Amino acid sequence: MKFSTLLSVYIGLVLLLALSLGMAFMPLHGSLKLVVGLAVAAAKATLIVWFFMHVRYQSGLIRVFAAAGGFWLLLMFVLTAVDYLTR
Amino acid sequence: MNRDHISDLPDHLSDSNQRAEMATLGMWIFLTTEVLFFGALFLAFTIYRHKYSADFVAASDHLNVWLGGLNTFILLTSSFFVALAVAAAHAGNRKRTNWHLCATVILAVIFLGIKAIEYHQDFTEKLIPGRHFNVSGTDSSAIAHQQLFFCFYFIMTGIHAFHMIAGTGVMAWMIMKNLRTKEDPMTQTDRIRVESIGLYWHFVDIVWVFLLPLLYLTGLERL
Numbered sequence: 151m152k153f154s155t156l157l158s159v160y161i162g163l164v165l166l167l168a169l170s171l172g173m174a175f176m177p178l179h180g181s182l183k184l185v186v187g188l189a190v191a192a193a194k195a196t197l198i199v200w201f202f203m204h205v206r207y208q209s210g211l212i213r214v215f216a217a218a219g220g221f222w223l224l225l226m227f228v229l230t231a232v233d234y235l236t237r
Numbered sequence: 238m239n240r241d242h243i244s245d246l247p248d249h250l251s252d253s254n255q256r257a258e259m260a261t262l263g264m265w266i267f268l269t270t271e272v273l274f275f276g277a278l279f280l281a282f283t284i285y286r287h288k289y290s291a292d293f294v295a296a297s298d299h300l301n302v303w304l305g306g307l308n309t310f311i312l313l314t315s316s317f318f319v320a321l322a323v324a325a326a327h328a329g330n331r332k333r334t335n336w337h338l339c340a341t342v343i344l345a346v347i348f349l350g351i352k353a354i355e356y357h358q359d360f361t362e363k364l365i366p367g368r369h370f371n372v373s374g375t376d377s378s379a380i381a382h383q384q385l386f387f388c389f390y391f392i393m394t395g396i397h398a399f400h401m402i403a404g405t406g407v408m409a410w411m412i413m414k415n416l417r418t419k420e421d422p423m424t425q426t427d428r429i430r431v432e433s434i435g436l437y438w439h440f441v442d443i444v445w446v447f448l449l450p451l452l453y454l455t456g457l458e459r460l
Contacts, residue, residue, distance in 0.1 A: 170309075202317075
């Protein structure tokens with residue numbers, strides 16, 4: 151990958167970090183703060199996985215395995231939430 | 238597929254491209270198990286964060302957002318350098334790969350140093366769960382819930398730090414190996430090793446990127 155691409159991704163990550171920190175100091179409602187915070191974290195993770203971890207260039211086989219962890223996490227969180235939120 | 242020119246390729250692989258792909262696949266499988274590992278901790282934290290939200294927010298207030306943010310910046314920068322190391326390895330430049338790995342290791346050590354400072358601060362502020370845990374307030378269940386937050390904080394950041402120490406150790410080993418073989422051209426094995434530690438390091442970075450909002454950023458707003 152070209153240096154300029156890696157540098158752009160890095161700068162993007164640092165800007166997202168600045169956004170995270172800036173938002174933490176804004177008077178938002180607690181759960182909204184958490185949701186937006188996690189959304190920004192997910193954006194950072196996507197940049198890291200797609201560019202730094204080279205998933206952008208990988209075959210379908212690798213991409214499926216890379217996505218498997220996230221998919222399992224989704225199942226676990228959603229099904230647990232369904233339990234707790236319906237008590 | 239003509240394998241005559243490849244002397245060290247095991248029988249089950251047909252060419253060196255497949256070898257590289259299988260190495261990457263193996264590392265991703267390992268990282269998936271790590272997702273399971275950290276995921277369970279994140280899930281447990283999320284359940285209690287939902288259940289005792291006010292107490293968890295109050296507990297999070299004790300953490301130093303600036304140190305957490307600084308550490309995140311350091312870790313993101315270390316990921317950038319590891320990505321550069323992988324690019325240098327692809328270009329076959331052993332010296333440049335090594336310099337970038339050195340930068341990553343230095344940043345990792347700085348991160349761990351800041352973490353140690355934070356842990357020390359937590360110790361002096363009596364935030365370590367156990368007999369000496371003490372936060373302001375008289376409601377005993379609220380205090381118990383805050384102590385629960387700190388159980389999660391120490392376990393999650395502690396296990397993360399352990400992963401960082403392991404990764405730093407592997408990179409230090411690679412740096413030493415590179416120094417010993419610095420005149421030799423980079424082999425595919427060298428390249429695969431750098432790619433693998435790169436994948437591992439980016440994963441450790443991603444875990445921290447999620448720890449930051451959950452542990453540090455949901456406290457009360459004050460500068």
